[in-house]
Amino acid sequence: MNLLAVSINHHTAPVELREALYLGSEDVKNLVSEAKGKLFSEGLVICTCNRTEFYGIPVDKNTSYFDVQNFVIDKKSSHKISPEHFQSFMSREAVKHLFKVISGIDSLLIGDNQIFKQVKDSFIVAEEMSFTGFLMKRVFDSATIVGKRAITETEISEGAVTVSYAAVQLIEKIFSTLNKKSALVIGTGETGEIAAKHLRDRGIGRLALTNRSFDKAEKLAADLNTAVFPFANFKEHLHKFDIIISATSAPDLILTKDDIKKAMKKRNGASMVLMDIAIPRDIDPETKNIDYVFYHDIDSLNIIVEQNLSKRKSEIPKVEKIIEEELDNFFNWYNSLQAAPTIKNLRDYFETIRAEEVDKNKNKFSDDDREKLEIVTKRIINKILHHPTIELRKSAESGENTPESATRLGILRELFGIDNHKPDEEKK
Amino acid sequence: MISFIDFLNILLPFLYVITFGIYSYDFMKGRKELANYKRLFLFITLLFHAIYLITRTLYFGHPPITNVFEIFAVLAFAIAFSYFVLELVTDIRGTGPFIIIISILFQVISSIEIEHIVAVKDVLKSNLLGIHVFSALVGYSGITISAVYGFLYLMLYKEIKLNQFGLIFNRMPNLEILEKLSFSSAIIGFALLTIAIIIGIIWLPQAFPDFSYADPKLIGTSIVWILYGIGITAKLLGKWRGKKVVILSIVGFVIAILSTMLTNFLSLSFHSFY
Numbered sequence: 001m002n003l004l005a006v007s008i009n010h011h012t013a014p015v016e017l018r019e020a021l022y023l024g025s026e027d028v029k030n031l032v033s034e035a036k037g038k039l040f041s042e043g044l045v046i047c048t049c050n051r052t053e054f055y056g057i058p059v060d061k062n063t064s065y066f067d068v069q070n071f072v073i074d075k076k077s078s079h080k081i082s083p084e085h086f087q088s089f090m091s092r093e094a095v096k097h098l099f100k101v102i103s104g105i106d107s108l109l110i111g112d113n114q115i116f117k118q119v120k121d122s123f124i125v126a127e128e129m130s131f132t133g134f135l136m137k138r139v140f141d142s143a144t145i146v147g148k149r150a151i152t153e154t155e156i157s158e159g160a161v162t163v164s165y166a167a168v169q170l171i172e173k174i175f176s177t178l179n180k181k182s183a184l185v186i187g188t189g190e191t192g193e194i195a196a197k198h199l200r201d202r203g204i205g206r207l208a209l210t211n212r213s214f215d216k217a218e219k220l221a222a223d224l225n226t227a228v229f230p231f232a233n234f235k236e237h238l239h240k241f242d243i244i245i246s247a248t249s250a251p252d253l254i255l256t257k258d259d260i261k262k263a264m265k266k267r268n269g270a271s272m273v274l275m276d277i278a279i280p281r282d283i284d285p286e287t288k289n290i291d292y293v294f295y296h297d298i299d300s301l302n303i304i305v306e307q308n309l310s311k312r313k314s315e316i317p318k319v320e321k322i323i324e325e326e327l328d329n330f331f332n333w334y335n336s337l338q339a340a341p342t343i344k345n346l347r348d349y350f351e352t353i354r355a356e357e358v359d360k361n362k363n364k365f366s367d368d369d370r371e372k373l374e375i376v377t378k379r380i381i382n383k384i385l386h387h388p389t390i391e392l393r394k395s396a397e398s399g400e401n402t403p404e405s406a407t408r409l410g411i412l413r414e415l416f417g418i419d420n421h422k423p424d425e426e427k428k
Numbered sequence: 429m430i431s432f433i434d435f436l437n438i439l440l441p442f443l444y445v446i447t448f449g450i451y452s453y454d455f456m457k458g459r460k461e462l463a464n465y466k467r468l469f470l471f472i473t474l475l476f477h478a479i480y481l482i483t484r485t486l487y488f489g490h491p492p493i494t495n496v497f498e499i500f501a502v503l504a505f506a507i508a509f510s511y512f513v514l515e516l517v518t519d520i521r522g523t524g525p526f527i528i529i530i531s532i533l534f535q536v537i538s539s540i541e542i543e544h545i546v547a548v549k550d551v552l553k554s555n556l557l558g559i560h561v562f563s564a565l566v567g568y569s570g571i572t573i574s575a576v577y578g579f580l581y582l583m584l585y586k587e588i589k590l591n592q593f594g595l596i597f598n599r600m601p602n603l604e605i606l607e608k609l610s611f612s613s614a615i616i617g618f619a620l621l622t623i624a625i626i627i628g629i630i631w632l633p634q635a636f637p638d639f640s641y642a643d644p645k646l647i648g649t650s651i652v653w654i655l656y657g658i659g660i661t662a663k664l665l666g667k668w669r670g671k672k673v674v675i676l677s678i679v680g681f682v683i684a685i686l687s688t689m690l691t692n693f694l695s696l697s698f699h700s701f702y
Contacts, residue, residue: 155458170588172602173584173588173597173600173602173603174588174602174603174604175602175603175604176601176602176604176605176608268666269669269670270669271603271670288589291671292669292670292671294588294589296591299591300591303591303593304593307593
């Protein structure tokens, strides 16, 4: 198979270069229109913040991955891209690379399940641009199977691997339903904003914000449709919250043990989660000694992240096994597109139908006629298959498995349902 | 039939141990594919246990509640069955090993010590006794399960507080659910014990000439009942929560076990039937 893949990713290029190569959806569409017909007859362009990749069936024998590399280098000539920044794959290795990408084991954050959707979206773009042919569709279908199997059959995407998700995971080990809980986010910088959005996404019942700069808090509160407290008196409201996330850049402690003790007294001892994700810390770590106060800082959240990452790493061999299985399935199908097996399968398929029908109806004929029936039906089948067989043999004799002949064979197999219809099994 | 009963009696501890093994392996490894097998195996074990109890009742002509080892066999079944129902209803599957091990303890003691008793005292053939023992057994299952969930609550509470995110953290449901499971089981246990005690107080003085209000089992059960009553009321009034309630539940369970052992193994009471 002559599938080519060229990739610039976090293994090969520094972040600045990956950023420079990042393509928006319009850029991708422009690139696809240029590559179509010039480099590839059909293909796929995947672009995420950690990778830019090109997959495709070359337009002719002479197109190599150097041409694809040069094509990219020409497009982004203002950046210092060199051939060392590329990974290139051919045939089975190219399909395998796509399978590794979609399953998340090639991601910077192992098991990142966003990549599955990103690959899917890339394929939709390729389809819209009429860049996907018979082969790429099948490659994509197989890749989708790999992605789904990796998620359902392994734990490659299980557990939180970012600090903010780890905070949510931890909160969910304390409270059962977030929609009945209330949360206060102190500090509306980038970290605070992410935390507030995570809580909103997880369906927190009531969310409030506070920040030294009231305007900034108000702006985010308007975006998230939440309440906002002035920083000067937010401590008076502490007891109203089950979860407090603090992420300010204040140099000193904002909440002391006394503040929390007072709040807990007003709460009648109901559990309170304190997530201090600020550096330096905002909440007195001594608060962890108060009953029903669950205090956690960046270090404790990192313990969860590290545990989950090592768990995901231990799942990689299972995903690799799935990849090998699906690679075998894919290439079994692809090899069946060779002319000779298809001729045989097609003949077997017709012969099975003929034999079954003769068998069903033979009692309607006398012994003498049965022999004639065999001869006549065989002759009909031979005549029907004569022309297709000659055409397919031409393909076989040319010794080439061009995408066109593969497409023709694939359509033939699909039309007669040969891959789903196993004559041998039916006979049993 | 007697050899079939004997066979089941020997088989049951093995079935419970295998079920416990599958549940424990799944707890350690967290393998998704075992999730349904372990439930199936628990079901098979319960099925054999039910057949054992029924055949025993039919063969000996009385329900297996006439001595402490028969009662242990019923208690093992009641605890495992309650857990099975709880697992089906809540779909919380990580807590199995901690409850099944208690069934193993009761069943192993029962299987080793149980005897073939055909003739039982007339007093033990009463219907009221049936209700008394049945409600007491389900009540004890309730407080056992409540204590186990209480214990798991304390373990998870400690892990989260100390940032030790181990197996308990990864496999257990959250603290609120554990507290709720412990509390709901305690309420069921308390309600059934109340029924058992009421029937006992009405019927026992008539049935047993040597009945005494100073009976250790009666005192033990009353203490357990009062403790649970205090805990449940305090929780419902919003005075107590979390650790306090579950510790009370565990203490209640320990007292219940101690009073049973004192009563039956030291033969101090009319409540000892062997």
